[in-house]
Amino acid sequence: MTGPDRSGLTGPDRSGLTGPDRSRSTGPVHDPTHPVHDPTDATRPVRDATGPAPDLAPAGRGSALAHEEAERAVEQALALVGGSSRRPSLRSEAPGGGRGGGPGSDPGDPTEALPEAPAPADRPGSRVRSSTPPPPSPLSWDRARAAAARAGRAGPPATIRLPLDRALGHVLAEALGALTDLPSFDTSAMDGWAVAGPGPWAFGSGAGLLAGRGPATALPDGAAVRIATGARVPPDTTAVIRSEHAHADEAKGLLHALRPVVAGQDIRPRGQECRSGEQLVPAGTVVTPAVLGLAAAAGYDALPAVPRPRVDILVLGDELLASGLPHDGLIRDALGPMLGPWLRALGAEVSGPRRLGDDAEALREALTDSDADLIVTTGGTASGPVDHVHPVLAALGAELLVDGAAVRPGHPMLLARLPVPGQSRGTPDGPYLVGLPGNPLAAVSGLLTLAEPLLAGLAGRPAQDAYRALVHAEVHGHPHDTRLVPVVHRAGRAGGRDHVAPLRYNGPAMLRGIAAADGLAVVPPGGVRSGTEVEILDLPWAPATPWTEGCFT
Numbered sequence: 001m002t003g004p005d006r007s008g009l010t011g012p013d014r015s016g017l018t019g020p021d022r023s024r025s026t027g028p029v030h031d032p033t034h035p036v037h038d039p040t041d042a043t044r045p046v047r048d049a050t051g052p053a054p055d056l057a058p059a060g061r062g063s064a065l066a067h068e069e070a071e072r073a074v075e076q077a078l079a080l081v082g083g084s085s086r087r088p089s090l091r092s093e094a095p096g097g098g099r100g101g102g103p104g105s106d107p108g109d110p111t112e113a114l115p116e117a118p119a120p121a122d123r124p125g126s127r128v129r130s131s132t133p134p135p136p137s138p139l140s141w142d143r144a145r146a147a148a149a150r151a152g153r154a155g156p157p158a159t160i161r162l163p164l165d166r167a168l169g170h171v172l173a174e175a176l177g178a179l180t181d182l183p184s185f186d187t188s189a190m191d192g193w194a195v196a197g198p199g200p201w202a203f204g205s206g207a208g209l210l211a212g213r214g215p216a217t218a219l220p221d222g223a224a225v226r227i228a229t230g231a232r233v234p235p236d237t238t239a240v241i242r243s244e245h246a247h248a249d250e251a252k253g254l255l256h257a258l259r260p261v262v263a264g265q266d267i268r269p270r271g272q273e274c275r276s277g278e279q280l281v282p283a284g285t286v287v288t289p290a291v292l293g294l295a296a297a298a299g300y301d302a303l304p305a306v307p308r309p310r311v312d313i314l315v316l317g318d319e320l321l322a323s324g325l326p327h328d329g330l331i332r333d334a335l336g337p338m339l340g341p342w343l344r345a346l347g348a349e350v351s352g353p354r355r356l357g358d359d360a361e362a363l364r365e366a367l368t369d370s371d372a373d374l375i376v377t378t379g380g381t382a383s384g385p386v387d388h389v390h391p392v393l394a395a396l397g398a399e400l401l402v403d404g405a406a407v408r409p410g411h412p413m414l415l416a417r418l419p420v421p422g423q424s425r426g427t428p429d430g431p432y433l434v435g436l437p438g439n440p441l442a443a444v445s446g447l448l449t450l451a452e453p454l455l456a457g458l459a460g461r462p463a464q465d466a467y468r469a470l471v472h473a474e475v476h477g478h479p480h481d482t483r484l485v486p487v488v489h490r491a492g493r494a495g496g497r498d499h500v501a502p503l504r505y506n507g508p509a510m511l512r513g514i515a516a517a518d519g520l521a522v523v524p525p526g527g528v529r530s531g532t533e534v535e536i537l538d539l540p541w542a543p544a545t546p547w548t549e550g551c552f553t
Helices: 060-080 143-150 289-296 335-345 360-369 389-396 440-458 512-516
Strands: 159-164 192-195 224-227 239-242 246-249 255-256 279-281 301-308 312-316 374-378 397-401 405-408 412-418 433-436 469-470 482-490 499-502 519-523 533-540
Touching: 143 405, 143 412, 143 433, 143 482, 192 246, 192 389, 239 512, 255 433, 279 289, 312 335, 335 374, 335 440, 360 374, 374 440, 397 512, 405 440, 412 440, 433 440, 440 482, 440 512, 440 519, 482 512, 499 519
Parallel strands: 312 374, 374 433, 405 482, 469 499
Antiparallel strands: 159 301, 192 224, 192 239, 246 255, 397 412, 412 433, 469 533, 482 499, 482 519, 519 533
16 A cells, blocks of 8 residues: 555554564554554455455555555445454555565564465465454453452451450451440449439448449438449439539538439449440441450450451562662562552551562462462563563463553553362462552552452452542543542641642652552543542551651642
């Protein structure tokens, strides 16, 4: 063709590779940053597999236009009868009027030039075109996050019983019901006097009623007795008078009230907080120190809890240093030190990170030997020469649940389910794997998109409540994908509303912005204007951490 190049690529080489070596290409290259073309797009040239292709030799502009019209007609006809239009694009003409792919070109590479007039498919020596469909488009960000949440809730959570001193931070597997009335008897809410009937009241000597003692005898009308906070109130008691609101005449043995006495005052009646069998907290509640105290008060010695998901971390990449300054093309591993504490903040039990380098066999062995509920890998999720995650997962028979997400940074993230070692490849029921991109902020994006909702489901935790906040700045967006941008919360001034402000240093390889953030704004494609409400993802430690802006904004 002599007209404009409509293959969507520039230059004579459309294989998606650089340099003359195309031996690694096994089919059409899919760029996840571009949308997949519609199979009915009539602007893409095709060859009719049912017979010889028309002569495509250029013969001037009129001939080229006629040729394009003929190809468009073939394309539309194929679409009408269900034919596939996903054919490799024709290359532009090589200098001198010929097509590229002369002697030495790979005849099996579908990105190479087609011959002038190839033989029909059943003719000896004809080239066989691959019918492998192109890779699917990545899921939208919200669909990828929803898929991870569904995976975490796919099966009923296990239940273990933990003593109170080991239950902190776990999630209740069952609702916590009261084992007794609270309080289980009428008690005094204050140090003072228990009185019966109208005053003044006669009292005797002695220490009175103390907490933890057995039941007292009924209190006669017109009598008073000293009582301590938490002590059982005697039967027939009208009220408790606080010590500072009473005057005891020791000489006459009479007690006088300095304020009006109301029946039942400063008495905690039995069952005031709850009755036996009443639900105290629902299943899915995180066991906090306060929950531990309530459980103990209600008579529990152990709690039904969901075990924390166990996570292994595998750090991939030969270029990573574990200590010292970056040098000679080597960089420090930022994800190994960061992921463990982050995943623990999400409620997981995490082993120390293992550094495997760029070794496919080491990765395969680590995946098959792991007994964790979730394996998190860093790097190697793209399609570079040492990106081994996809090939190893395919060799193991893993099921890809999320293979890329339309989010920036972090679009090469993935979620997979591995098979149980020794079981059928067709029934993946082993640990999950979250593949994080190697760039630090892109990895954070993968954590919040896939790992956080997955772990919430595995641990029985409720999903993070979505909420929206005003953003006080214009935030640029990606043309097609969602963006996750670090933000900091700010209080409104002079009666203004609270809002969030985006932070600088939000590139895929940067951590300076997220280190000062307390959340990430979910920016839709195209961006948002100042004053727009955006969805906010809180960081797991943000509510308890008084971050300051410092030099990060």
